[in-house]
Amino acid sequence: MPTPKKGPHLASSPAHERLMLANMSTSLFQHSRITTTLPKAKRLRPLAERLITFAKRGDLHSRRRVMRVIRNKSVVHRLFTEIAQQMEQREGGYTRIVKIAPRHGDAAPQAIIELVTEPVSAKQAVVKEAQAAAKVASDAETKPAETAPQAVEAEATATKKDDEKQAE
Template sequence: MPTPKKGPRLASSPAHERLMLANMATSLFQNGRIVTTLPKAKRLRPLAERLITFAKRGDLHSRRRVMRVIRNKSVVHILFTQIAEQMEQREGGYTRIVKIAPRVGDNAPAAIIELVTEPVSAKKAVVKEAEAAVKVAEEAPVEVEETKVEAEATEVAEAVETEAVEAAEVENTEAAADEAEKAE
């Protein structure tokens, strides 16, 4: 039997493990949270987040890919309409795992895996806006400096032109004065 890529096998065969994870994902999307063992929760998290990412896309191909894992059409409908809408502003981190007291029967480490339904914090949005403002501010002085250099260059060129014009006028007036003296 081939071993899975991430972590130890949770069940007797890979097919059984896939079915267990699919059932846990279905329960997670139906109820919003489930209580399970910590290793199962850690294995469920990437699967659930990938399914939510497909649901956020919302196209037919994504729906069919989700239907490969979750066979219950009503749960898929909830995933694509309600859960994807709640997660629209999130860029990831759709689930959270909270460790709880060990299970009573066999003392296995237990955990709660739940969907993160809180809106994205305003602090992160403010930080992103501040980062964008800093980028704009860094780019703006460069443009201002370039315009200052261009303005200085045009001022120098204008000054040179005015000096040349004044010098030509002075030469013309001197030449006119010399001609007037010669004529007298």
Template sequence: MPKPSKGPRLASSPAHERLMLANMATSLFANGRITTTLPKAKRLRPLAERLITFAKRGDLPARRRVMRVIRDKSVVHILFTQIAEQMQQREGGYTRITKIAPRRGDNSPQAVIELVTEPLSAKKAVVKEAESAAKVAAKDDNAEVAAATDAAVAEGAAKDAVDQAVEANESDQDVAQADKAAEDLEQTAAKADQTEAQAEEDADVAEDAEKAAE
């Protein structure tokens, strides 16, 4: 008989084990908590949290994926409408295992596995909002740096055009070439002004976002 990779098998066959875990997950979502042996609770936890992750997506493929395990449509409805909404602010750790006294008779270790329905603390919520605002501000800062770099490149191109025009006049080259260099200089200068204005506007937006985050 093949040896299971995740420890001893909890039932007589793999199919029986999958069915048993599915029934336990159904009871967990329907009641919020169940009491079972510690090995079963540890095996149930990753399955239950994965099903909650599917429920948080909320789309039809996720619902079909969950219904391959949970066959009770009313429990699936509770999972997608109530439990998923309670877990929206969490990024994991949807369940909690608490050890209790051993079972009478065979002295098997028991545990209570339950859904973590408590809302996040105000401090954690503020930290999460601050992290989001910091990401937005960093993105704006990167845009500002890119715009400033483009402005510097344009300014350098304008200086090169000026030097070319001066060299053309000093070496008595064709007047048409000097005029062309002057026109290029005007166009480059206009692009540089436009880029600089855009950089200032992006800097103002980044500053407003940072103030809003504070």
């Protein structure tokens, strides 16, 4: 778990802050969305995304690292089986923060933090693959194209020299 940031604290102590973020991440993975204050949501996002990255790896060491933060085994199981499978094609950006109206009691800015469950757009994936393939193809074409004229010129001069030797 990352060390608490310098500056304003979300809780009374770093230990309380870690426990609060752990409880919020447990609730996020259990319910797929939670409503909280905006600063808490912004602090929760990197932790939740790191835990999802561990879940995507799926090995025993990753499971144990996640269990340090999330103490509920059923939530960890859901994270490693369902959520990691949903996020398999996604390379990051597993959570979304949406600002909502302020809280009535103290006018604190509220936000909803939720897991992004929509599949990655096939069009974006195809475009990225096409760009990568085009780049590789252009690199391959430029290198042989540069060497090919030199090779043709070398062959032409070699044949001319052979012709001249045979003529003599």
